Amino acid sequence: MADNFKDLKWYSQFFRKCSKCGTCKSAYSYGPPPTNASICPQGDYFKLDSYYGSRAKSFLGQAILENRVDLTDPAVQEDMQKAVFSCTVCGGCQTQCQLDYKPWIIDYIEEMRHNLVNRGIGPTKAEKIYQDKVIKDHNPYGETHSSRFNWLKDVRDLKTDGNTVYFAGCTASYRRTEIAKSTASVLTKLGEDWGVMGENEYCCGSPLLRAGLREEPQKLAEHNVDYLNDHGFKTIVTACAGCYKVLAKEYEKWWGLKLKAKVLHTAEYLEEKMKKGELKLSNVPATVTYHDPCHMGRHMNHYEVDMDGKKQWKGSYIQIDKPGLYETPRNVLKAIPGIQFKEMYRNRDNSYCCGAGGGIKASYPDVALETAKTRIKEAEGLDSVQKMVTPCPFCVTNLGDASRALGSKVEVVDLIQLVDQALKK
Amino acid sequence: MDKKERIYKTLSQIVGDEKWVSNSPVDCWAYSYDMTYKRPQMPNYVVLPKTPEEIQSILRLANAEKMPVVPFTAGTNIGGLCVPEQGGILMDLKRMDEIIEINEEVRFAVIEPGVSQAQFAQELFKRGYRFGWPVGPPSASVLACAIHHGIGGMSGRYGLNSNHITGMEVVRPTGEILMCGSPAIRRDSWQSCMPLPRFDGLFTGTLGTTGVVTKLGVFIPPVPDYVHIGTFAAENLTDMEMFMRTFSKYEYADDLTAISWWLSQVPIPYPYVEKPKGAPEWTGYCTLYAFTEKELENKVDVFNKVIKDLGKKGNTIKATDVPEESKKGRTQLPSQIVGSTKNYCKMGGGGIAWPGTFTPSNRWVAVYNLWKEIYTKKAKIALSPSTRVTMYRGCHYGMLRLMTPFPRDRPEEEANAAWCIREAAKVLIDAGGIPYKPPTDFAREINKRADPGWIDLICDIKDMLDPNGIMNPGKWGVR
């Protein structure tokens, strides 16, 4: 099937519009009061301008396209791989940029990766290992496919039909099973007629897409979409920000694969219930803060672009006409009685990445951990915060690792776990 | 070990970790060009020192190897000033980002080169202080701007950012550290460069060719309680200049600026479009700050009176009413809209350069008319004459600047813009204006017209301070 991916040359009409102003290196707002904070995990770690923000990516794209560096030299290949693949693709830089390059930054970085993969300069060794695992076992963790729903055994019998299907995703299925169990528990407590895909749930494809692969994730997408469409589900619910982005946006965007069912992140599902008065939550006394997963926040922003030049000029960025999910998870969290909510300095569009995205957790674990430590320290800076809440198993994993590495008192939990705790049976 | 490897190893030892050094073409490429039309030139090494001591060692190594060193903070100077003319070591100072002191009693701050406008603005505002924020990128260095006579939102009242300098720590090209101003006598006294000889002048406006400034003391005035943004328009620059000249004598405005119609558009139209009939060619604003209501009232009264009096004499200057939002932009600095280049480049596409100049106000009109001719009539592709004038404190002179966007990926159009800018710089220098932070092509034009004694002195000073000519060679066009 044809796809909608564009090549580097196509993206050059936008990345060559980068003015090198460097605004993407930090998050600044005049206010008043003026606020300034670091925003680019990759640049903050490596410091070199070749790593900082979307400005660096514009430099690199030009170098690749115009042969400004010798990409046949193994040493140069190694350096190029590091510069392109150690970015968490978090989009913090994208929030800052004001030029016509802005809407394309995330897709373009991934296209750069694809370009390098085609040249044999990617993926990284670690990515190659997990990619092979996804292709073989449909999950990046090297676990057997047949054990995907082992976690469900503690909760209830396998059921593969119903009004709603819970797309658990690989991380919750194999590594953060407490999140999968909490999601199951919440769906049951709310009286939902729900099932799972069972052995038909394959990795959503996110780990492969993020690393610049195209054909392999397409196979996963086709498989998942075919199954979901054939089985008459009305709603697809996922508790994973990464799966959410892929299911809600990318299957259709890249391959025109339309899901018949409505795709909801659990936070959206819960907010809907809340609005209908169907969410009866009991007291959970805790002081908490909220971490925005990039895949659910910034990455879900929708950009209005004047592609044919009818409003402004060809390719001009006009505005974000639909923001990502910033308020929804906060609304759910704040609805839990007993919760004292404190906002971190960097939040919503200016949230600081957990550090795990874009394949970094596997390929550049130091970058991932140092980034997450910064985020935990930010939460520690808020008076008496006990928990950092986030609706993403991957963020929970990396931030949790950092909290333990720091010996921090801040506990990292998934939003669904708190809701499960607060939901009366 | 070959030379390349040896220098790499030595640099790594100096900065303590290979992480802070690179000789990879991938990294060097990212430092090879900027937003201007300057052709890319790669450095051979990039190094990120953390301390003056590390800088000393790097400079000693560079002298031994006769290798150029280019100081760099954010590379947003709009003049190709950090593009290495002859390769060498690019010294990226962004790791030196400490605000060492904010002294509220004596009203000065001491900062390192990597302190950004945004970082400094945040910290000063918390304490009720401010600085001359340029309308440039928030990520740019306060120090690099100040030592290059940066222009900020207080230039009408307090002068250029270099006028705020109270002291300096510098690593000389040969590696010695020196202090200028009061800290030369007592290390923790950063109140003023006077009454000592102004040796800080050896390191200001010199484009990184005479040493590396590692600490800078700057005067920080308090944020006043009252502000009024006066806005005005005139049909032509003659009338606008007359108003600015008249009003500036009171020294009431922190910022007194006017812009041509093309610059007032967000973004600057690219290529040139006709100004709509009836729209004033020049609009302007002044920021009037005061500590008491009465003081503000007086300033606003004078502002209105000057306009009225000139009106009676047939001047087209008028006070205008503009939306609060656009007024805000005049005090909300460092600016997000301008700093992100949204207003300059969004339509033109990626590239910008300028003849940015200090010019006596009585020549503004003549130069502007020549600029318009070059940009709209002589250019192959007509460009917007997006001009700004800002009156500085002192005498009637100020910024006369022609911001010029162009597409980076269309060589012919880039060349067209470069031609226009160079021609504009020539007529400007001939008229007595002087480009600031001058790119090498402007420096050559300046030197051609310069007094020989002045050139001799620059050469002598350069030879004395930098006998091996390692510091950002080529930038002043004299060595």
Ligand SMILES: Cc1cc2nc3c(=O)[nH]c(=O)nc-3n(C[C@H](O)[C@H](O)[C@H](O)COP(=O)(O)OP(=O)(O)OC[C@H]3O[C@@H](n4cnc5c(N)ncnc54)[C@H](O)[C@@H]3O)c2cc1C
């Ligand atoms: C959109 C836009 C608007 C702007 N508006 C203004 C404005 O209103 N007013 C204004 O003044 N400027 C303005 N500028 C120019 C620019 O932002 C300033 O000159 C800025 O301060 C430069 O800082 P930088 O960190 O980018 O310096 P760089 O470009 O990195 O360096 C500038 C020069 O300083 C030298 N240098 C750097 N650090 C040191 C050091 N420690 N010791 C010795 N030499 C050093 C470099 O070698 C180079 O020659 C604007 C720029 C842009 C892009």
Ligand code: SF4
């Ligand atoms: S990516 Fe955007 S914000 Fe960053 S330097 Fe380029 S134009 Fe400026």
Ligand code: SF4
């Ligand atoms: S996507 Fe994130 S990590 Fe990558 S350059 Fe942008 S801000 Fe930095």
